[in-house]
Amino acid sequence: xxxxxxPRQLYLCLSLMLLTAAIAxxxxxxxxxxxxxxxxxxxxxxxxxxxxxxxxxxxxxxxYVVVDIRLPRLVCAVVVGMGLAAAGVATQGLFRNPLAxxxxxxxxxxAAVGAVSVIVMGPAITQYIPAAIALPVMAFIGGIIATMxxxxxxxxNGQSDTALLLLAGVAINAVAGSGIGLLxxxxxxxxxxxxxxxxxxxxxxxxxSELIIAAPIIFFATVALLSYRKVLNALLMxxxxxxxxxxxxxxxxxxxxxxxxxxxxxxxxxxxxIFFVGLVVPHLIRLCVGSDHQKLLPLSMLLGxxxxxxxxxxxxxxxxxxELPIGLLMSLVGGPFFIVLLIQQRxxxxxxx
Amino acid sequence: xxxxxxxxxxxxxxxxxxxxVDLVCxxxxxxxxxxPNGAGKSCLLKAITQEIPYQSGQIQLNDQNINKxxxxxxxxxxxxxxxxxxxxxxxxxxxxxxxxxxxTGDVAIKKLIIxxxxxxxxxxxxxxxxYMSLSGGEQQRVQLARVLAQLQQPESLAMDSRYLLLDECTxxxxxxxxxxxxxxxxxxxEKGIGIIAVVHDLNLASLYADQIVLLDQQQVLHCGPPVxxxxxxxxxxxxxxxxxxxxxxxxxxxxxxxxxx
Numbered sequence: 001x002x003x004x005x006x007p008r009q010l011y012l013c014l015s016l017m018l019l020t021a022a023i024a025x026x027x028x029x030x031x032x033x034x035x036x037x038x039x040x041x042x043x044x045x046x047x048x049x050x051x052x053x054x055x056x057x058x059x060x061x062x063x064y065v066v067v068d069i070r071l072p073r074l075v076c077a078v079v080v081g082m083g084l085a086a087a088g089v090a091t092q093g094l095f096r097n098p099l100a101x102x103x104x105x106x107x108x109x110x111a112a113v114g115a116v117s118v119i120v121m122g123p124a125i126t127q128y129i130p131a132a133i134a135l136p137v138m139a140f141i142g143g144i145i146a147t148m149x150x151x152x153x154x155x156x157n158g159q160s161d162t163a164l165l166l167l168a169g170v171a172i173n174a175v176a177g178s179g180i181g182l183l184x185x186x187x188x189x190x191x192x193x194x195x196x197x198x199x200x201x202x203x204x205x206x207x208x209s210e211l212i213i214a215a216p217i218i219f220f221a222t223v224a225l226l227s228y229r230k231v232l233n234a235l236l237m238x239x240x241x242x243x244x245x246x247x248x249x250x251x252x253x254x255x256x257x258x259x260x261x262x263x264x265x266x267x268x269x270x271x272x273x274i275f276f277v278g279l280v281v282p283h284l285i286r287l288c289v290g291s292d293h294q295k296l297l298p299l300s301m302l303l304g305x306x307x308x309x310x311x312x313x314x315x316x317x318x319x320x321x322x323e324l325p326i327g328l329l330m331s332l333v334g335g336p337f338f339i340v341l342l343i344q345q346r347x348x349x350x351x352x353x
Numbered sequence: 354x355x356x357x358x359x360x361x362x363x364x365x366x367x368x369x370x371x372x373x374v375d376l377v378c379x380x381x382x383x384x385x386x387x388x389p390n391g392a393g394k395s396c397l398l399k400a401i402t403q404e405i406p407y408q409s410g411q412i413q414l415n416d417q418n419i420n421k422x423x424x425x426x427x428x429x430x431x432x433x434x435x436x437x438x439x440x441x442x443x444x445x446x447x448x449x450x451x452x453x454x455x456x457t458g459d460v461a462i463k464k465l466i467i468x469x470x471x472x473x474x475x476x477x478x479x480x481x482x483x484y485m486s487l488s489g490g491e492q493q494r495v496q497l498a499r500v501l502a503q504l505q506q507p508e509s510l511a512m513d514s515r516y517l518l519l520d521e522c523t524x525x526x527x528x529x530x531x532x533x534x535x536x537x538x539x540x541x542x543e544k545g546i547g548i549i550a551v552v553h554d555l556n557l558a559s560l561y562a563d564q565i566v567l568l569d570q571q572q573v574l575h576c577g578p579p580v581x582x583x584x585x586x587x588x589x590x591x592x593x594x595x596x597x598x599x600x601x602x603x604x605x606x607x608x609x610x611x612x613x614x
Binding site for chain 1 (some may be wrong): 402403404423424425427428429432433435438439440441442443444445448449452453455456503
């Protein structure tokens with residue numbers, strides 16, 4: 001079982017893809033901006049001293065489009081993609097199940113209920129929680145409740161049952177769906193427009209004022225997940241074995257659950273519910289380098305960012321000047337992929353039975 | 354220096370699993386836990402490894418209550434091999450063995466330890482195979498290599514005494530490997546590692562163990578060196594089947610021969 005692609009080459013390849021996609025994301029759009037302008041703007045942004053003389057060459061409108069519209073969107077796509085992929089890896093490791101994805105088992109929708117409740121019942125919630133962080137906090141509460149429910153329903157003695165897990169997800173998604181339905185029933189026209197955005201998932205509303213809080217949260221929670229690589233490996237042999245090897249299983253499990261819920265909830269609060277990233281990305285990386293979390297986790301984070309960025313580029317250029325919600329596009333790709341995975345699992349089961 | 358179980362009682366629901374069990378494994382001693390199905394062998398082992406709770410009694414590792422030790426310090430002093438270890442995702446054999454070395458950061462030391470146990474268990478040709486694609490016996494060899502590796506970590510070697518707790522670790526191996534595996538375990542006891550192993554094959558137990566603990570109906574019925582425990586009267590009474598006992602031609606250890614039914 002040699003890796004299909006040597007991990008080092010994959011790192012390099014994905015990093016180059018990320019860089020290319022990032023530059024493309026800044027150039028391409030309703031208004032095409034030359035690459036040279038992008039570099040000048042970035043130089044002005046990050047090295048203000050050295051670039052002092054060159055900024056006036058870039059027009060004010062280009063500056064606005066890149067710095068205030070495309071750059072926040074880029075940052076949003078990168079952190080959300082990286083975060084959702086990492087949360088997917090962690091959830092799958094925790095449940096010892098390749099089909100466990102935060103969006104499929106209801107965590108994302110739980111978080112969406114929290115986020116939506118802030119939009120609809122705004123003042124009633126912001127009197128307890130500061131308005132700036134109300135959205136991510138409520139999303140976290142919704143997400144953690146959903147996670148706890150899934151853990152309670154689908155695991156026994158640290159083993160999760162695939163059917164139970166997915167059915168628990170169906171049930172939680174149904175409850176969350178009715179919650180969102182109820183809230184949209186109470187919402188006025190303006191709020192309703194916002195709600196549609198949550199349920200479809202979109203990066204169109206990315207703006208610095210939200211990202212300045214959300215992006216660091218997702219980024220650091222994702223990096224923190226990296227320190228649980230070894231435990232995630234050991235957990236695949238079962239909780240008892242992981243404990244025998246010397247891991248503090250209870251504590252690590254709690255941390256992993258909290259971290260991935262934080263990531264998913266914060267992502268939902270800035271981009272709505274985006275399905276399947278956490279399912280597709282880890283699976284592709286597993287095919288290339290195997291299941292060792294020491295490679296799987298960082299590589300999935302990279303690929304997650306690449307895929308999210310490229311999908312967003314597609315979403316806003318396919319029907320330009322209008323744009324598709326990225327969540328729709330991801331589901332369009334992820335749905336069939338999920339079916340293929342299910343068929344594969346079915347074959348495996350028959351093979352070993 | 355010992356791993357000791359004193360007056361252990363376990364009930365699960367309203368079913369009595371173990372009653373007043375005592376057991377002492379000194380450093381370097383090889384104890385085989387034998388007995389019919391449902392006697393409580395695995396439960397005794399799981400109580401020692403903290404997988405199931407016990408109602409009364411005490412389990413001590415080198416004079417310290419095991420419940421007061423951290424997982425990390427326990428992992429340095431004892432390694433555990435359960436009956437079945439499934440992996441949910443494909444892993445290379447080498448990666449499986451490496452999982453045991455969580456307390457060792459040094460790559461060179463890791464490599465050294467892996468080479469050593471791979472040598473012992475003759476896993477060279479399997480090293481890059483997918484663990485899930487191996488046969489049952491091969492998987493057991495990998496798992497045995499993993500627990501042996503855990504006790505080879507420098508921090509573990511520095512401990513006063515170390516123990517291996519094994520639950521039917523050779524049940525799927527072929528007859529050559531069963532004996533090879535037990536011979537390797539026997540060598541480990543000479544380096545001061547104490548072993549408590551659940552063994553179904555009484556002849557393996559007789560040939561390699563220092564002490565046989567015979568469990569029946571939730572209690573320790575007999576305990577002692579193989580010659581004292583493996584006698585016609587005891588085995589027939591416990592297993593309710595006809596046997597003859599002969600001496601092993603090499604070393605005069607008792608060998609059980611079962612009558613065809």
